[in-house]
Amino acid sequence: MTDEPTRDQPQGGSATIEREEVRQLQEPGDSERFAHYVRKDRILESAVSGMPVVALCGKVWVPNRDPTRFPLCPECKEILDRAFGPGEPTGGADG
DSSP states (O other), X not given: OOOSOOTTSOOOOOOOOOOOOOOOOOOOSGGGGSBEEOOHHHHHHHHHXXXXXXXXXXXXXXXXXXXXXXXXXXXXXXXXXXXXXXXXXXXXXXX
C-alpha cells in the first residue's frame, strides 16, 4: 500500500473562514474631543444594553467616558441655545 492520497481521501490544505467585521458608528475628527448632549434616559439605556446613542448634533457612539473631562460640543450647544435660549444647560451631556 502506498502513502500517497487518493481522490477519496481528504488532503491537507487551508480553509477560509469568513467573518463579518463589526464597527461602531462614529464620526472622525473634532467630535471625538467633545462632550455631547443626549437624553438622560438614552444614556442609561445605553449603559445597560451597550447600544449606541445619538447626540443632538447627530454623533452616534456608545458612551464610555467621563464627559466632564471634555468641553461641550459647539453644535450641541448651538442646538440647545436655539431651543432653550443661551446659557449653560445642566445635565444630559456625555462624551
